[in-house]
Amino acid sequence: MNRTIITVVGKDTVGIIARVCTYLADNKVNILDISQTIVQGYFNMMMIVDTNGMKKHFGEMAEELHRLGEDIGVDIKCQREEIFDKMHRI
Amino acid sequence: MINLFEVVETNEMITKENLDVRTITLGINLLDCIDSDLTRLNEKIYNKIYEAAKDLVKTGEEIAGEFGIPIVNKRISVTPIALVGGAACKTKEDFVSIARTLDKVAHQVGVNFIGGYSALVSKGMTKAEELLIRSIPQALSCTERVCSSVNLGSTRTGINMDGVRLMGQIIKQTAEETKEQDSLGCAKLVVFCNAPDDNPFMAGAFHGVTEADKIINVGVSGPGVVKNAVSKVKGENFEVLCETIKKTAFKVTRVGQLVAQEASKRLGVPFGIVDLSLAPTPAIGDSVADILCEMGLEYAGAPGTTAALALLNDQVKKGGVMASSYVGGLSGAFIPVSEDQGMIDAVEAGALTLEKLEAMTCVCSVGLDMIALPGDTKDTTISGIIADEMAIGMVNQKTTAVRVIPVIGKGVGESVEFGGLLGHAPIMPVNSFSCDGFVNRTGRIPAPIHSFKN
Numbered sequence: 310m311n312r313t314i315i316t317v318v319g320k321d322t323v324g325i326i327a328r329v330c331t332y333l334a335d336n337k338v339n340i341l342d343i344s345q346t347i348v349q350g351y352f353n354m355m356m357i358v359d360t361n362g363m364k365k366h367f368g369e370m371a372e373e374l375h376r377l378g379e380d381i382g383v384d385i386k387c388q389r390e391e392i393f394d395k396m397h398r399i
Numbered sequence: 400m401i402n403l404f405e406v407v408e409t410n411e412m413i414t415k416e417n418l419d420v421r422t423i424t425l426g427i428n429l430l431d432c433i434d435s436d437l438t439r440l441n442e443k444i445y446n447k448i449y450e451a452a453k454d455l456v457k458t459g460e461e462i463a464g465e466f467g468i469p470i471v472n473k474r475i476s477v478t479p480i481a482l483v484g485g486a487a488c489k490t491k492e493d494f495v496s497i498a499r500t501l502d503k504v505a506h507q508v509g510v511n512f513i514g515g516y517s518a519l520v521s522k523g524m525t526k527a528e529e530l531l532i533r534s535i536p537q538a539l540s541c542t543e544r545v546c547s548s549v550n551l552g553s554t555r556t557g558i559n560m561d562g563v564r565l566m567g568q569i570i571k572q573t574a575e576e577t578k579e580q581d582s583l584g585c586a587k588l589v590v591f592c593n594a595p596d597d598n599p600f601m602a603g604a605f606h607g608v609t610e611a612d613k614i615i616n617v618g619v620s621g622p623g624v625v626k627n628a629v630s631k632v633k634g635e636n637f638e639v640l641c642e643t644i645k646k647t648a649f650k651v652t653r654v655g656q657l658v659a660q661e662a663s664k665r666l667g668v669p670f671g672i673v674d675l676s677l678a679p680t681p682a683i684g685d686s687v688a689d690i691l692c693e694m695g696l697e698y699a700g701a702p703g704t705t706a707a708l709a710l711l712n713d714q715v716k717k718g719g720v721m722a723s724s725y726v727g728g729l730s731g732a733f734i735p736v737s738e739d740q741g742m743i744d745a746v747e748a749g750a751l752t753l754e755k756l757e758a759m760t761c762v763c764s765v766g767l768d769m770i771a772l773p774g775d776t777k778d779t780t781i782s783g784i785i786a787d788e789m790a791i792g793m794v795n796q797k798t799t800a801v802r803v804i805p806v807i808g809k810g811v812g813e814s815v816e817f818g819g820l821l822g823h824a825p826i827m828p829v830n831s832f833s834c835d836g837f838v839n840r841t842g843r844i845p846a847p848i849h850s851f852k853n
Contacts, residue, residue, distance in 0.1 A: 314401065316407075344402065344403045355402075368465075386467055387467070388465070389465050391657055392467065393405055393409055395656065396409055396650045396654060
């Protein structure tokens with residue numbers, strides 16, 4: 310399974326999760342886990358997603374999500390899960 | 400499963416603390432290019448490097464994009480050119496033609512440096528090696544991306560003092576040849592004792608003859624991450640301090656290991672080593688000197704600096720070793736002056752002198768690095784500085800190096816701007832008492848007694 314971590318950081322506003330999830334659904338990306346907190350008015354979300362069904366190239370998805378983030382006014386990053394796994398698990 | 404806090408921690412290291420992979424360096428063996436015809440030799444070198452490295456930059460960028468970690472440099476190291484060019488090169492200009500070929504192919508594949516314009520002369524010099532060394536000033540002044548290194552000694556062979564004397568002259572000539580650019584050529588030239596075969600960092604990278612045909616070596620970095628971690632344990636005891644550095648080094652190195660394995664897989668080239676170096680950049684917060692200050696020193700160079708650096712160097716290795724399957728290169732903490740804002744501040748405050756830097760090189764990973772000297776420093780004085788540094792490496796069985804820049808036309812009190820990763824530096828005073836009588840003796844210093852381990 311190709312697991313990717315999507316992080317969304319920025320000022321809280323209405324519909325952030327809805328818009329990100331709509332993009333993912335349209336691109337056949339399956340959400341495995343979501344966690345989210347708000348610290349001092351800042352929205353902080355992490356999604357673990359499975360990109361096996363996606364037709365697009367990773368770079369294309371990352372770019373489109375980044376642009377979506379700019380549109381909403383938050384910062385959206387896509388990174389393959391291994392970087393976190395390697396760093397935090399032995 | 401990974402949790403939100405771990406993800407935030409990693410991303411803060413990247414965005415706020417300058418965590419990056421400093422370099423992916425592709426080592427390429429050129430021994431199979433050897434030819435007695437110079438034109439054919441140059442063609443073979445160009446073709447072999449181009450074929451091996453044409454996807455290097457693109458692959459590096461893809462990996463950086465997918466993992467969200469910057470990979471700052473993509474570079475190439477090749478077999479020491481003195482060995483490759485020996486059969487074809489009869490003059491200095493012949494060797495310079497190879498430097499031009501290396502520069503051309505580096506531009507073509509898009510790497511920012513290519514290392515290996517080198518000679519390994521720790522015991523003696525062949526005719527070809529001497530020619531290559533004498534061609535260095537011209538080679539570095541007519542190329543942009545070629546880096547040169549010369550190994551002048553080792554624990555097993557002693558120090559080649561003829562080489563040391565010659566390199567004092569060559570460094571000054573290189574400075575003269577590139578004086579229009581503040582003697583920038585010297586920033587691309589380093590001399591070593593105990594040079595490793597698998598160093599991914601410039602200017603000293605070359606592809607050792609003990610290596611496979613091609614190899615991927617990765618250099619990590621992360622002084623900012625270590626500094627931030629140390630700032631959270633202010634006033635705690637040494638055990639806590641050391642554990643903190645070790646854990647941080649582990650995390651940083653794991654990223655390097657991941658990138659190295661990915662690059663190796665995608666390029667179809669075996670993974671060599673991860674070099675666990677804390678390599679500073681001129682960016683604020685990306686400084687090894689700042690880590691020393693965070694440990695409790697007012698400036699790098701204050702009493703206690705050598706002990707603090709020894710501790711840092713050791714803990715970085717202890718933490719990093721478990722994080723990577725193969726560790727090599729220079730591994731430890733680099734202490735370049737011009738590339739580290741904290742070091743520059745220390746020099747400007749009068750806290751850090753050349754002599755203190757020399758002491759620090761006994762316990763750090765390399766040596767006197769990126770130090771700007773007055774332009775009128777004598778050749779023999781530079782040779783004396785090199786000899787001292789080589790002796791430290793030889794006796795302590797470690798890699799030491801000298802990369803000093805005598806800035807032609809400038810003196811103490813002035814400063815020099817190299818730009819980019821090479822940074823800027825105040826010109827440091829040099830002890831001006833003569834060592835001519837010592838340096839002008841010919842021959843070599845024998846290997847130390849503890850080299851006889853058979």
